[in-house]
Amino acid sequence: MKVISVASKKGGVGKSTTAVTLSAHLAGRGKTLLVDADEELRSAWHWTTKKAGYDGWGFDVQLYSAFIDQDNPGEGYDYVVLDTKGGEGRDELAALSRNSSLLIIPTKPDGVSSDGLVATLEPLLEKGIANYRVLLADVPPAPNSDGMDMRMELDNAGIPLFHHSIRHAVAVSKAAREGICVRDVKGDRYAKLVWMDYELISREVISHVK
């Protein structure tokens, strides 16, 4: 069983979007469980359970309280994807990384300095923790260069990054509203493109955890 956790100090950076969409990809490769550990918002849970009769997910979903209540949480699954609440500090990130095969830290390139993120992640680097990757998500299209600029800043600071980024696509929030996978959003070609972005990320994830 490989545990893949999605976390960040900042809120609203694409954690739940990443956990849900990545789970849909991993489900094509192995038995997958999505665990919603943000019991206050339950975004991943609501997104994946709201549309009655929809069978486009391919994975199971549990709330963290139910997951942790079992004798052997995650038993029988190849991949367990954990969506966490925002605001995890350095120590929590370090603890999560120890208990996971891979820790994914999404961030939006908001045009401001990435110093805050670097400061949060430096202790992981100092402690020699290497099983995490920063994911640039919701990246605006060219000619905007925020995504490239932030990639270069983080790279220069020695922060490990996924090679691919996730583009900005309104189809993502439409999918969440409708309770479907972004792959199934109709009439928006960016839906397929952002789904393919996550396909590339899922390949990187698999190569990190195998």
Ligand SMILES: Nc1ncnc2c1ncn2[C@@H]1O[C@H](COP(=O)(O)OP(=O)(O)OP(=O)(O)O)[C@@H](O)[C@H]1O
């Ligand atoms: N690639 C994307 N393109 C466009 N919008 C996106 C993208 N990724 C995320 N968003 C939007 O950004 C907002 C925050 O995303 P999401 O809920 O996944 O973040 P989060 O980190 O889980 O937030 P929270 O900290 O509240 O749990 C949502 O409205 C979501 O639809």
Ligand SMILES: [Mg+2]
């Ligand atoms: Mg969330």
